[in-house]
Amino acid sequence: MITYDSNLKIFYSSLINDEGYFSGFSTRELQDGRKIENILNFFHSNGINFKKLVFLEQIHSTNISIYSSKTSDNVEKIVETDGVITSEKNIILTARTGDCCPLVFVDKNNGVIGVSHQGWRGSVKRMAQKMVGKMIGCGAKEESIKVAIGPTIGECCYDIDEDRYYEFLEEFDGYSKKIFHHRGGKIHLNLTLLNYLLLLESGISKKNIDYFPFCTKCDKARFFSFRRTNKKENFGEMFSFVIKSV
Ligand SMILES: [Zn+2]
Known part of the structure; x- marks a missing residue:
């Protein structure tokens, strides 16, 4: 279940967070996630200890980086990538x-965590499934991956x-009744559902997937939205994170 933590001002999945694993999705109250100082x-x-914060260009x-820390810097940027996976602890x-x-991905049995960003380009190229494949390459098992x-x-x-629309249709014809909806002469795409279906297709079980019930554009109070603000001055981005301490 996705739950809101009113002290931390984040949403998180109860499938993931426990004493050893901490993850979340920020809200507007935590400011623009494009500024690394806001994340830090x-x-x-909140007094959360970590060794390093890793962010992506x-x-x-659909490039995915397998991260292991080699420098002593406490912030590290990975260029030309949209997904990152690690088995190291205390790395955000x-x-x-x-x-x-x-x-956000975790396999608590095998100690592998990951995070990825996918807009329509990453989704049409099946980024979610590539993440599952790389997690498995790092020792995770599909039956114990939670997303x-x-x-x-x-x-x-x-x-x-x-x-x-045709680009998606070519790749996901079998899902078209589920992911497309025609409204007022326009075609609407359900990106969350598409990523959910991709995860199921790669062997992740339903009970191990939590998904967000809100729309970033509709919910002005809690989320930034690129489409709503259309690049104007109020635009910002939320940050998603995961860290393990065990
Ligand atoms: Zn909406």
């Missing part, structure tokens, strides 16, 4: 989104043009 401030002000690719993995779909799908633009607000 969240961890420092995010270029709408983060991604930033403002309508795109963030995914939280974070705040994403809802099907209510995500209309796509015809070119994009």
Whole structure:
């Protein structure tokens, strides 16, 4: 279940968080996640210890980095990547989104964690499934991987043009009745559901997937939204994170 923590001002999945694993999805109250100091401030002000904070360049690719720390810096940026996985403890993995779909992965039995960013480009290229494949390459097992799908633009607000529709249709014809909805002459895409279906297809069981019930564009009070603000000055991004201490 996705739950709101009113002290920390984050949403988190109860499938994931326990004494050894901590993850979450930030809200507007925690400010713009594109500024690394806002993310650091969240961890420092809540007394959460960590060795390193890792963030991604995010270029709408399906590149995934397997992270192991080699420097003593406490912040590290990974270039040209949209997903990161590690088995090391006390490393905060983060991604930033403002309508795109963030995914947090954990396999507590095998001690592997990951985070990824996928907008429509990453989703059409099956980024979620590539993350599962790389997690398994790092020692995770599909039956013990748990995934939280974070705040994403809802099907209510995500209309796509015809070119994009055909691009999705070509790849996901079998899902078309589920992921597309026609409204007022426009085609709407359900990005959360598509990523959910991709995870099921790669062998993750239903009971191990939590997904977010809100739309980032509709819910002005809690989320930034790229589409709502249309690049204007109030735009920001939420951050998603996961860290393990065991
Ligand atoms: Zn909406």
